Amino acid sequence: MSSSIISDATSKVKNMVAGEKGRKVADLDSVSQTVSPDDRITSDFGVKMGNVDEWLRVANEKKTGPMLLEDSFSRERIHRFDHERIPERVVHARGAGAFGNFRLFESIEDLTTAGVLTDTSRETPVFVRFSTVQGSRGSADTVRDVRGFAVKFYTQEGNWDIVGNNIPVFFIQDSIKFPDIIHAVKPEPHNEVPQAQSAHNNFWDFVFMHTEATHMFMWTMSDRAIPRSYRMMQGFGVNTFVLVNQKGERHFVKFHWTPELGVHSFVWDEALKLAGQDPDFHRKDLYEAIDNGAFPKWKFGIQVIPESKEHDFEFDILDATKIWPEDLVPVRYIGELELNKNVDEYFPQTEQVAFCTSHMVPGIAHSDDPLLQGRSFSYFDTQLSRLGINWQELPINKPVCPVMNFNRDGQGRHTITKGQVNYWPNRFEARPPATAQEGAYPEPPFNIQGIKARTKSDKFREHYNQAQLFFNSLSEPEKNHLAAAFSFELDHCEDPIVYERMSQRLADIDLGLAQTVAEMVGGTKPEKQTRANHGKKASKISQVEFAPAKPTIASRRIAIIIADGFDNTAYSTVKATIKAASALPFTIGPRRSEVFPAGASKKPGNGVQPDHHLEGMRSTMFDAIFVPGGAESIKTLAKSGRALHWLREAFGHLKAIGGTGEAVELFKLAFALPDLRVSATDEAIESYGVVTLSKVSPESLRESITIAKEGVGFLEKFLYQISQHKNFDRELAGLNSQVAY
Incomplete structure (x- = not known):
C-alpha cells in the first residue's frame, strides 16, 4: 500500500480525534428539545400530523365504521406507548x-x-x-x-x-x-x-x-x-x-x-x-x-x-x-x-x-x-x-471525552462510524491502543499469593464490635428512636420465631435496648447481656455532630398560618425575613382565595392569596410554623380543629413554632402544657422550640437579623430554632407525647 494512502487515513483519524476532543460539556444536552407553541406534531419519522384525535376509519354520516390498519400514524402512536416502559431497576427503582x-x-x-x-x-x-x-x-x-x-x-x-x-x-x-x-x-x-x-x-x-x-x-x-x-x-x-x-x-x-x-x-x-x-x-x-x-x-x-x-x-x-x-x-x-x-x-x-x-x-x-x-x-x-x-x-451516559473503539452494532446503536475497518490491527494503523503517556488506564503489577478457596480473612468473622460502637455513639434521642424503630418493625412480624430471636440478638449489642424492644414486641425479655459491650464511642456517627458550621435556614419550608383579620405587619415582616434568609415561606389560610388583614376592606386585591389552604396541606410538609396575631384571625383559628391539629402535630414532630400577639393565646389552647413558657410582654420567649412575643412593636420585629443562639429578638430566636431542625429537649421532657397529634 502506498505511503500516501496510509498518511491520508492517519490524517483523517487525527482530525476526527481533534474534533471529538473539542466537544463541549454542553453536548450532554445535544438532543434535548424545548416544547414551543410554534412546533407542530410530527410522527417519529418527521412527517407533520394533521389529526391526532381520530383514527383513520371507514365511516359515513350514519355509521362509525371499523378502524383501518393502513393508518401508520395512529399505529405508531399506540406502538410507541405500548413500549415506552423499560424494565425497572431491581433495586434503587425509585x-x-x-x-x-x-x-x-x-x-x-x-x-x-x-x-x-x-x-x-x-x-x-x-x-x-x-x-x-x-x-x-x-x-x-x-x-x-x-x-x-x-x-x-x-x-x-x-x-x-x-x-x-x-x-x-x-x-x-x-x-x-x-x-x-x-x-x-x-x-x-x-x-x-x-x-x-x-x-x-x-x-x-x-x-x-x-x-x-x-x-x-x-x-x-x-x-x-x-x-x-x-x-x-x-x-x-x-x-x-x-x-x-x-x-x-x-x-x-x-x-x-x-x-x-x-x-x-x-x-x-x-x-x-x-x-x-x-x-x-x-x-x-x-x-x-x-x-x-x-x-x-x-x-x-x-x-x-x-x-x-x-x-x-x-x-x-x-x-x-x-x-x-x-x-x-x-x-x-x-x-x-x-x-x-x-x-x-x-x-x-x-x-x-x-x-x-x-x-x-x-x-x-x-x-x-x-x-x-x-x-x-x-x-x-x-x-x-x-x-x-x-x-x-445514551446522552445521559455518554462521556464528554472522545469514545473511539471498534465496538459495533447491536440494538439501539446511536454512533455512526465512517471508515473501512472495524478491527485492530489494521492496514491504516487507525485507532491503535493508547500508551501510558497518552493516558491509557494503568494496570500496575500487584503480587498475589494464595490458594483458590471460598473464604475470606479471619477478621471478616467479627460482626458485633462496630454494631456496639454505633449504638454507643448515638445521642439519647437517637437511641430512643432506634428502640422505637425496632419495636415498630418487629411488631409487623407475626411469626414468633422471628421476633423472639431478634429480641435475643439485640442483647448482643445492648441489654437495655434488647429489653425495651422485647417488651414492646412480645418477645422474651433477655436477663443479661450476651456479649459484653466494649463501651467505645466514635465521632461523626451521631447526626448531631454534623450541624452546619454557621446556622442557616436556607431552603427550609416555613408555613405562615393566617385567617381574616390577621396582623399584616407581623405577617409581612416575618415573611420578608424568611425570604431574605433564603428560606421558603408558604402562606396557609382557611381557603385558597384571598384572606384579608385587620382593618382592610374585603374587596378583591386588598388581601393575601394563600399558597394553600389548611385542608390541602399538612404540617408534615413544612419545617416550621409561624402564626401572626390579629384578634379576628386567632378567634377563627381557635375554632378550627384543623388549625389546632397543625400546631399540635408540628409540636409533636419537634418543629420550631413561632407566634406573635394574640397567637400566644392560641398556643396556650393548642398545647396546654404547664412546662411551656410563653411571652406576656414585649420580650421574646423561647421554650422548647416555641418562640412567642406577646406585645409587638416595630422594634421587636427587625427584618435585619442574625441567626445565632445568643439572639434576644423574636426573629433571632425563631430563626435559630428553625436552623436546629428539631427540638429534642421537647422529646426528652416527654412534652411531645402529651400533645395529641
Whole structure:
C-alpha cells in the first residue's frame, strides 16, 4: 500500500480525534428539545400530523365504521406507548436526579494520577441520582430505607461513577449473597406484601441468620434511614477503592459526601404520614430547592490508608460491613459538589442514567473488597437488561471525552462510524491502543499469593464490635428512636420465631435496648447481656455532630398560618425575613382565595392569596410554623380543629413554632402544657422550640437579623430554632407525647 494512502487515513483519524476532543460539556444536552407553541406534531419519522384525535376509519354520516390498519400514524402512536416502559431497576427503582459540578480545592497528586482529583483548575460536570433501595418506581419517598447516592463524573479522561449510599456500610460482606438480601427485603413472594419496607418476617429472618448484617441493621433502624431531604444526608462510596500515584504506589480509599446543610431526619410518625400525604416529597424537595436557587452542596472527602498499613486494624479494611472510624482514619476534605440544574425530562435522564462501579479513570482502581468485585459485574450486567448493549451511547451516559473503539452494532446503536475497518490491527494503523503517556488506564503489577478457596480473612468473622460502637455513639434521642424503630418493625412480624430471636440478638449489642424492644414486641425479655459491650464511642456517627458550621435556614419550608383579620405587619415582616434568609415561606389560610388583614376592606386585591389552604396541606410538609396575631384571625383559628391539629402535630414532630400577639393565646389552647413558657410582654420567649412575643412593636420585629443562639429578638430566636431542625429537649421532657397529634 502506498505511503500516501496510509498518511491520508492517519490524517483523517487525527482530525476526527481533534474534533471529538473539542466537544463541549454542553453536548450532554445535544438532543434535548424545548416544547414551543410554534412546533407542530410530527410522527417519529418527521412527517407533520394533521389529526391526532381520530383514527383513520371507514365511516359515513350514519355509521362509525371499523378502524383501518393502513393508518401508520395512529399505529405508531399506540406502538410507541405500548413500549415506552423499560424494565425497572431491581433495586434503587425509585429515584430523583439533578445535574451539577464538582470542584477540587486540594490536589492529591501524592496519591493518584486521576486528573479529576489532581487538577484544581477543572470544573467537572456531574449527574447525581438519589434513590430508595427496596421499593418499586411507584413507592413512596419517605419510607424507612437505605438511600442511593450515585454520582457520575463526566471527566476529561472518561466517566467515573461513585455508586454509593447514605449509609457507609452494607448488609453483606460478599456479593454472592446479594440476591438473598434483596429477595429477603423485597415483598414476600406468596402475596407481594409489603411494598418498600423491611417490616416483615423474611427480612428479619435473613438478618438474624446473617450476623454480618448486625452493624447495618443498626444503621437502617436509626434516623439515617428516614432523611429529611436528599440534600440533608451524607453519601458514602461504601466500598474500599484504591488510589494509584505516578510512582505506582497504592493507597486504600473510602469516599465521603457531607452536606452543607447538615444531616437531618424526620421523626417516624412524620415520615409515615408523608408517605401517604405526599409520596413524592423528596423528589419535589430537590427540584424545588434547585428551582429556587438554593443549590445543594456537599463537601467531598477521602479516608486514606497506605497499602503498608492494610493489616494494622482490628477489622479488615476491605469489609463493607465495617466503617473506618474517623478517630482512626480522619476524613480529608478536598472538594465540593454542587447541584444546580434540574433534569429537563425524567425518563431519558433520571431513569436512563446508568452507573457502574467498574467505571473508573486512570489513578483509581478496585481493591479486593469482595462486595465491590461482584458489584462491578452486576451493575454492568443489569444495564444490558434494562437499556441494551449500547446503553453507554445514551446522552445521559455518554462521556464528554472522545469514545473511539471498534465496538459495533447491536440494538439501539446511536454512533455512526465512517471508515473501512472495524478491527485492530489494521492496514491504516487507525485507532491503535493508547500508551501510558497518552493516558491509557494503568494496570500496575500487584503480587498475589494464595490458594483458590471460598473464604475470606479471619477478621471478616467479627460482626458485633462496630454494631456496639454505633449504638454507643448515638445521642439519647437517637437511641430512643432506634428502640422505637425496632419495636415498630418487629411488631409487623407475626411469626414468633422471628421476633423472639431478634429480641435475643439485640442483647448482643445492648441489654437495655434488647429489653425495651422485647417488651414492646412480645418477645422474651433477655436477663443479661450476651456479649459484653466494649463501651467505645466514635465521632461523626451521631447526626448531631454534623450541624452546619454557621446556622442557616436556607431552603427550609416555613408555613405562615393566617385567617381574616390577621396582623399584616407581623405577617409581612416575618415573611420578608424568611425570604431574605433564603428560606421558603408558604402562606396557609382557611381557603385558597384571598384572606384579608385587620382593618382592610374585603374587596378583591386588598388581601393575601394563600399558597394553600389548611385542608390541602399538612404540617408534615413544612419545617416550621409561624402564626401572626390579629384578634379576628386567632378567634377563627381557635375554632378550627384543623388549625389546632397543625400546631399540635408540628409540636409533636419537634418543629420550631413561632407566634406573635394574640397567637400566644392560641398556643396556650393548642398545647396546654404547664412546662411551656410563653411571652406576656414585649420580650421574646423561647421554650422548647416555641418562640412567642406577646406585645409587638416595630422594634421587636427587625427584618435585619442574625441567626445565632445568643439572639434576644423574636426573629433571632425563631430563626435559630428553625436552623436546629428539631427540638429534642421537647422529646426528652416527654412534652411531645402529651400533645395529641
